[in-house]
Amino acid sequence: MSILEAQDQIWLENVIGKIKTKMDWVSEKSKHKIPFTTINGTHDNRIVDNPTGTETDGINWWTNGFWGGMMWLMHHETGNEKYKEIAQISEKELDRCFDEFYGLHHDVGFMWLPTSVANYKVTQNPESRKRALHAANLLAGRFNLAGGFIRAWNDLEGSDTRGWAIIDCMFNIPLLYWASEETGDPRFKQIAMKHADTGMTAFVRPDGSVNHIVEFDPFEGGVVRTYGGQGYEEGSSWTRGQTWALYGYMMSYIHTQKDEYLQTAKRIANYFIANIPADGVIPVDFRQPKEPKREDDTAAAIAACGLIEIAKVVGEHEKDLYLGAALKLLQTLDSSRINWTTDSDSLVQYGTGAYHSATHHHAIIYGDYYFMEAIFKLKGNDLYLW
Numbered sequence: 001m002s003i004l005e006a007q008d009q010i011w012l013e014n015v016i017g018k019i020k021t022k023m024d025w026v027s028e029k030s031k032h033k034i035p036f037t038t039i040n041g042t043h044d045n046r047i048v049d050n051p052t053g054t055e056t057d058g059i060n061w062w063t064n065g066f067w068g069g070m071m072w073l074m075h076h077e078t079g080n081e082k083y084k085e086i087a088q089i090s091e092k093e094l095d096r097c098f099d100e101f102y103g104l105h106h107d108v109g110f111m112w113l114p115t116s117v118a119n120y121k122v123t124q125n126p127e128s129r130k131r132a133l134h135a136a137n138l139l140a141g142r143f144n145l146a147g148g149f150i151r152a153w154n155d156l157e158g159s160d161t162r163g164w165a166i167i168d169c170m171f172n173i174p175l176l177y178w179a180s181e182e183t184g185d186p187r188f189k190q191i192a193m194k195h196a197d198t199g200m201t202a203f204v205r206p207d208g209s210v211n212h213i214v215e216f217d218p219f220e221g222g223v224v225r226t227y228g229g230q231g232y233e234e235g236s237s238w239t240r241g242q243t244w245a246l247y248g249y250m251m252s253y254i255h256t257q258k259d260e261y262l263q264t265a266k267r268i269a270n271y272f273i274a275n276i277p278a279d280g281v282i283p284v285d286f287r288q289p290k291e292p293k294r295e296d297d298t299a300a301a302i303a304a305c306g307l308i309e310i311a312k313v314v315g316e317h318e319k320d321l322y323l324g325a326a327l328k329l330l331q332t333l334d335s336s337r338i339n340w341t342t343d344s345d346s347l348v349q350y351g352t353g354a355y356h357s358a359t360h361h362h363a364i365i366y367g368d369y370y371f372m373e374a375i376f377k378l379k380g381n382d383l384y385l386w
Helices: 006-029 066-078 081-093 095-100 108-123 126-140 167-171 174-183 186-202 239-256 259-274 297-313 316-336 365-379
Strands: 164-166 213-216 223-227
Touching (some): 006 316, 066 108, 081 108, 095 126, 108 167, 167 239, 186 259, 239 259, 239 297, 259 297, 259 316, 297 316, 297 365
8 A cells, every 4th residue: 555645646656657668678678687887878787797807796796686676576566477587587697606605795685685585585486595595694604793793895905804894784684684584593683683783883873874884893893993985084974875774774673673773763864864955866975075066866765765664664743754755855866867768778877886986977776776666665565675
């Protein structure tokens, strides 16, 4: 059942119609790809592309689950079997990552929740269950007992990352919640909750802003320092990091019903809402300089998902605050930030990976995924993959 008032229902139905039209076309065009971005309007292909020659690029790239996730969302919405078949293509391609092993790190949740867990939820495919449990065990194996955190990346040249954790991992730990729910083994959930508990003090600041990277002492525990990461600088407020935390703590609340997670999500959401510009276009960092004006529409789409989930569980006196903010973000994207034509394979056009990246304002696949997820959430019968 839709959670919208009547005046927004027509807008929603129109957007869903546009998504169906675009996905029907682009799914056929990109069915044998795993896209990350577009090149001259055409999806690239992480199955074969390895532009930097690193072990964490190409087939091991952390975003490689989102295309499959988009196909599962479309299968759920339309019932069309072609979307299931396309989703299964990329899921099978990701088996190479297990074989190569060295390219995998904490982002296995991003990779196998929208693919194998989604497939298993819909079809009960035993091979998908096995893949997802394999990934969950790899993620659990990255838990640092002394510090109570899940290590982010593997060794990086020139940096000692043994104690590094990042806010993005709040989206990976739902793989552990799922594993506990599926197997009955509490260890996975315990690790996920310990990481989330550590994050409430180490990552989330009192005002609701968040750190991107926190370095812990990997032997004794405790915070050593924080890093600006993909934001403007240390102590700033990278907006996509805000959304990983906002929606991420809602994910933990959904799986555990622990009230502290809900309250943390609300505190982050309130900070985010207070900083939404009048035009609804989200910057890369809420504390970046006014010029150059760098924007990240993927943060808007992810935030909308989390805000809608908060709106579902709070009282009537709070619901409109979160739902209204989500609608403003999504309607801004729809009206001027999305390419609905066949000129581009992607929907969301103005994403930015990091403030100090060489390029800005380009299509990134997770922008499309989370925009679609948010829109289907508003309809009220969405397929929840996290």
